[in-house]
Amino acid sequence: KEKEALLAKKREYIKLLLKPHTLPPDYASVTGFDPRDFFILCRASDNSALVIRRKDRVHMAVFGEPGMGKSTFLLLQIIQHVRNDEGFCVIDPHGDLAKKVLSIIPKEKWDRVVYIDPTTAEEYRRVVKIALLECTDPSKRGLVAMGFVDSLKKMYEDFWGPRLERILMNAVYAIMEQPEMRLSDLYDIIIDPVKRERILANVRDEMVMRYWTNEFPLLKDDAPTAVTNKICRLIQEKIVAPMFDCSRSSVDFGEAMNEGKFVIINLSEGRLTSDVANFLGALILNKIYQEGMAREDMPESERRPFFIYIDEAHRFVTTSIKDILQALRKYKVYMALAAQYLGQFDKLGGRDRTLTEAIPQLCDALIVFTVGAETAAALEPYFKPVVRYITRDTLTTLQRYQMAFSIKRGSERYINCGTCVDVSSRRYADPREVIMHSLEIYGQEVDVKKYTTAFDPTPVPDLEPISFFILSYLFYKRDCRLTPLSLIEGEMRKYGFTEHETNNAIRSLLYMKLLEVQTGVSEKEKEKGKSVRYFSMTEQAKAKFRDVPQGQRGGGPEHTAILGRYVSEQRQNGFFCIVDQGADPTRELPDVIVFPPQYTSTGKIHPRVWDYTKKFAVEIETDPYHHRDRVVHNWEKCYRYGLPVNFITTSFENKEMIIGILSGKANPVQNILMDYAPGNIQVDRVTASGEIIRSYEEDAVEGAGGGRKRTEVEELIDQMRDMKPAEKFDLLVSRGWSPFIHTTHANMKEVHMRKGDLTLYAGRYEDLREKYEKYVAEHPTPVPAAAPAPAPTSAPEPAQASTPTAEGVSAPTPAYAGQEPARQPAGSAQVPPPPTEAELMKELRALREELNTIRQAVEDLKAAQRLMAAGARSPPAATTAPAQAPAEAAPAGTEKGAEMKTEAGAEKMEEGEAEAGAEAGANAKTETETATRAETETEEKACAGAEATSAPT
Secondary structure, eight states, X not given: OHHHHHHHHHHHHHHHHXXXXXXXXXXXHHHSSOGGGEEEEEEOTTSOEEEEEGGGOSOEEEEOOTTSSHHHHHHHHHHHHHXXXXXXXXXXXXXXXXXXXXXXXXXXXXXXXXXXXXXXXXXXXXXXXXXXXXXXOGGGHHHHHHHHHHHHHHHTGGGOOHHHHHHHHHHHHHHTTSSSOOTHHHHHHHHOHHHHHHHHTTOOOHHHHHIIIIIGGGSOTHHHHHHHHHHHHHHHOGGGHHHHOOSSOSSOHHHHHHTTOEEEEEOOTTTSOHHHHHHHHHHHHHHHHHHHHGGGGSOGGGOOOEEEEETTXXXXXXTTHHHHHHHHGGGTEEEEEEESOGGGGOBGGGTBOHHHHHHHHHOSEEEEOSOOHHHHHHHGGGGOOSSOOOOHHHHHSOOTTEEEEEEEETTEEEEEEEEOOOOXXXXXXXXXXXXXXXXXXXXXXXXXXXXXXXOOOOOOOSSOHHHHHHHHIIIIISTTOOEEHHHHHHHHHTTTOOHHHHHHHHHHHHHTTSEEEEEEOOSTTTTTTOOEEEEEEOHHHHHTTOOOOOGGGGOOHHHHHHHHHHHHXXXXXXXXXXXXXXXXXXXXXXXXXXXXXXXXXTSOEEEEEXXXXXXXXXXXXXXXXXXXXXXXXXXXXXXXXXXXXXXXESSHHHHHHHHHHTTTTSEEOSOTTTSOOTTEEEEEEEOTTSOEEOOHXXXXXXXXXXXXXXXXXXXXXXXXXXXXXXXXXHHHHHTTSOTTTTSOSSOHHHHTTSHHXXXXXXXXXXXXXXXXXXXXXXXXXXXXXXOOOOOOSSSOOOOEEEEEOTTSOEEEEEOOOSSOOOOOOTTOOOOXXXXXXXXXXXXXXXXXXXXXXXXXXXXXXXXHHHHHHHTOOOOOSOOSSOOOOGGGXXXXXXXXXXXXXXXXXXXXXXXXXXXXXXXXXXXXXXXXHHOOHHHHHHHHHHHHHHHHHTOOO
């Protein structure tokens, strides 16, 4: 009677389980037992529940052919965890089980759901970030590194070796010491010597340093290639890049386990490749293992049970699964491994059956649906207890949803058969709503365009690197003259190319009709009768280096001249440049697409491969002030192609203007090859002599310290060479080169009248606020206020006070201005109130307006200088003053620019015009005061004509 009563209660529990509402809290008092003391496995033939006691529910293995009921069984177990508020993790490589689990979670429990799916970045614009090599505990760094390598080894176990593993382990150890870890750094440290030095600068592990400095250079060239081939699949998989692009994960797996979260991982192969999905699942499984082992320091009573369900488990488990199953048991982390047959866990094509034999032994519960004869034979020993006996024939003839189970209880096993309960028809929620709710809590917003691009229609190099180097040498260094083979071979040796590689490249160029060969006898070899082969470029080859833009893409003489100088310099440095000649007006491309050479591990240029992963675009902008829309359009065009942009302009002001125009869109960096990502920009400027200035230090020093001695500039540049940007900025301030910066907040407008101040200050508002707050924190002593200066008749110079610099020399410091300061008693000082955000923004806008005004004045002054240099000034219609020489003229409207030149020395004259420019600046104000309005209009017209005729070519 007691047994029948208990069976009746279990049937009642099953009925309640299948109902759409949660179990009532007083259910235990109604039925006389707590349903949380057991888990339902299936339904018996008499409709009673077959259960497993909680203390027996440890690790579980589920086997069955496709469609027999494995996923249905897993869903039944998971719904019981949901109702009992028990944490669990589901790893699903197909996606169906993950969506079914989402649908059975009531709305009041959505906050517990952590949904991990790389494809949400594109569909929902949010994704849960996972740092692959994140390790907060230095003592566990080895476990993290080994887990990563084991996950990668899982992908390529048939092509793995000790040398490859040693290279990868040392690479991972080096990357884990970086302040900002990126997966692409694994590729860079192996293949790029320059970036390797940058990465190793942060490494403190002596063994790792010794390997990269002593052992790695001795390896053959094919060794690093074998490693990069393995990791390229991960780097180039654009759809998972948003998930990996972080140094810290957005979800804490340890916290999720301890708080009973519902972690659902969807690795559906519909969008992911099989290899990447397997790697990601193995890596997440390793992270869960590490967090489970971290429970060692937690009292046993506080260890909350956490259950892991892995469908198609053979795809994710590594050889360490034995250790995982053995170790996690005592930390209350329990796993359920599902597979179609036992042989799927075989390694090395069946030669290693270690896991195949270990998994049934380490799993206390074996759940078997219909399986093949081999799996049935292997599992038959676990279904031979004293009372009941299930043969291999039984395991191979089970019907759909019928299952046999073997539960280990102490030294014995309890076996039985039943029918799986299907709860998939019960839906509490729309999976999409649960996903969006989870991503709002645990996901981060991403710009998917940064990682994924459409079809790339940009052209590609039509020459191999070694062939290009030969032609470049003949064109630029030999002026297309006949060149003997020995000179070509000697030049190629400088780049690490062997004679065999050089001769093969020459044969290829001859076949492509890009080289011509002649045989002759030199004067020195006449006596020996030895002939020499001479090579020269064909017209077809020369045309590859004379690709001058045509049509609408010409952009004017200045644009074309800068473009030609840039391309010539890049090609001589070994970069392959494809210039858009404008031949096809329907195809919009960047001005230039540049392909860097690929380097081997020994620093040698690869003779046959360009670095397609680091190609970038180049845009020439000569007048961004009047063509703002074009700057934005060019950046967006290159961004659509997935390319960072190197802007080339003609002045420091234009450089700052481009950065300002693209503020909020682009990410300015100092070197787009070092910080490579679509959307990044590097802005360089070209001098009048054609030299391209790329140095941040030179630009900063020139902008802040105009008029300093060249030796002093070079000395400061050397000091700034290895500094971080913040350290460079602090050094400039300490040396008194930029005294305007965050000294006060009310005097910005007048202080920034100087050109150097303007150019350095034309940055972002956030930078200004951070610098000012830093100054206030470091300088609590108020700065003395100076008496207000008399109203100037021209552009005013700021009042100066004296403050000590780092060298003990008094440097000019602007005093407070703007509103008239209140008079203070002698010896007192006025402390300015902290500026509000609105005030800073208002002052910033005013400052930028002043900057534009000064720039216009500078442009007017330049026009006057060109006019005087050309001697093209038109005679005035009427004037009371005697006629002046052309060198003394200045058009009306340039008074402000002339004063800027006279008072602050703000404009750096072009070479060859400094003397005339200085004289014009001194006489500008007198000339403009005596000129009539009619004279002004005549002179401005003459200026415009002279400027057009004297533009640089």
